[in-house]
Amino acid sequence: MDYDTWNSVYERVLTDFDFSREADERARDRISEYARPFDRDRLDARGDTVAVAGAGPSLSDDLDLARDADRVFAASTATDILADAGIRVDAMVTDLDKNPATARDRTLRGDPVVAHAHGDNIPAIAEWLPEFDADHVLCTTQAEPRDSVYDFGGFTDGDRAAFLADELGATELVFPGWDFDDPTVDAMKAKKLDWAERLLYWLETRRGETFDVLDGRRDGLELP
Numbered sequence: 040m041d042y043d044t045w046n047s048v049y050e051r052v053l054t055d056f057d058f059s060r061e062a063d064e065r066a067r068d069r070i071s072e073y074a075r076p077f078d079r080d081r082l083d084a085r086g087d088t089v090a091v092a093g094a095g096p097s098l099s100d101d102l103d104l105a106r107d108a109d110r111v112f113a114a115s116t117a118t119d120i121l122a123d124a125g126i127r128v129d130a131m132v133t134d135l136d137k138n139p140a141t142a143r144d145r146t147l148r149g150d151p152v153v154a155h156a157h158g159d160n161i162p163a164i165a166e167w168l169p170e171f172d173a174d175h176v177l178c179t180t181q182a183e184p185r186d187s188v189y190d191f192g193g194f195t196d197g198d199r200a201a202f203l204a205d206e207l208g209a210t211e212l213v214f215p216g217w218d219f220d221d222p223t224v225d226a227m228k229a230k231k232l233d234w235a236e237r238l239l240y241w242l243e244t245r246r247g248e249t250f251d252v253l254d255g256r257r258d259g260l261e262l263p
């Protein structure tokens with residue numbers, strides 16, 4: 040997705056959360072110190088069904104959806120659950136707030152990690168990126184892209200993984216491990232999940248696809 044298209048939605052995210060664009064830009068500039076050009080052919084998804092794994096409690100019941108996909112892009116701690124089940128993750132998408140050691144170890148093994156910079160994770164970037172193997176990190180921002188810090192659209196780790204799959208040419212997206220109405224999450228997380236849901240609805244509309252995970256939920260998902 041081109042940045043101008045994403046920016047029109049990003050503006051609304053910033054307003055709704057009262058996040059600062061300048062802080063997101065500072066984070067982008069910090070992560071750019073570690074960013075290298077990433078050869079996107081490594082994650083080429085043209086013709087593929089991509090499982091975009093969320094970290095909801097249902098993931099353990101949805102493992103076959105991931106197992107049967109051509110490629111798996113996993114958000115954050117979903118990576119650990121899938122790895123424990125013996126399911127290969129092609130890309131881990133994370134803002135480094137839950138399991139940064141998993142991300143580091145993946146890069147040291149040569150497995151791609153998509154590391155996201157935003158205004159509230161600058162300390163995590165400074166702490167962890169020096170330990171990563173930069174050749175296996177694709178750095179992202181939600182602000183304007185610069186140098187080797189990319190912006191393919193998306194906000195939470197999970198929906199950003201879906202926008203990445205779209206960018207890389209995926210034919211079909213499937214969604215193991217997504218629980219939008221998870222009663223165990225706090226208010227901030229619930230608000231982030233609301234945005235994830237809206238953004239997936241926006242993406243499915245743009246793609247002209249039907250995401251099963253949104254079945255029965257589309258009313259009221261238009262962007263504010």
Ligand SMILES: Nc1ncnc2c1ncn2[C@@H]1O[C@H](COP(=O)(O)OP(=O)(O)OP(=O)(O)O)[C@@H](O)[C@H]1O
Pocket residue numbers: 092093094095096114115116134136137194195196197198216217218219221224228231232235
């Ligand atoms: N019930 C759920 N709980 C957590 N994550 C979920 C759930 N359902 C879907 N997901 C997706 O899985 C991803 C897991 O990533 P993670 O828990 O690190 O969240 P995050 O996007 O970094 O936000 P936060 O700031 O809350 O950590 C979420 O971003 C979300 O897109």
Ligand SMILES: Nc1nc2c(c(=O)[nH]1)N=C(CO)CN2
Pocket residue numbers: 058059063134157158159181194195196231
């Ligand atoms: N500024 C800011 N940006 C974010 C945040 C956050 O807490 N603050 N959390 C996200 C979840 O992945 C994604 N983007």
Ligand SMILES: [Mg+2]
Pocket residue numbers: 115133134135136137196
């Ligand atoms: Mg996270």
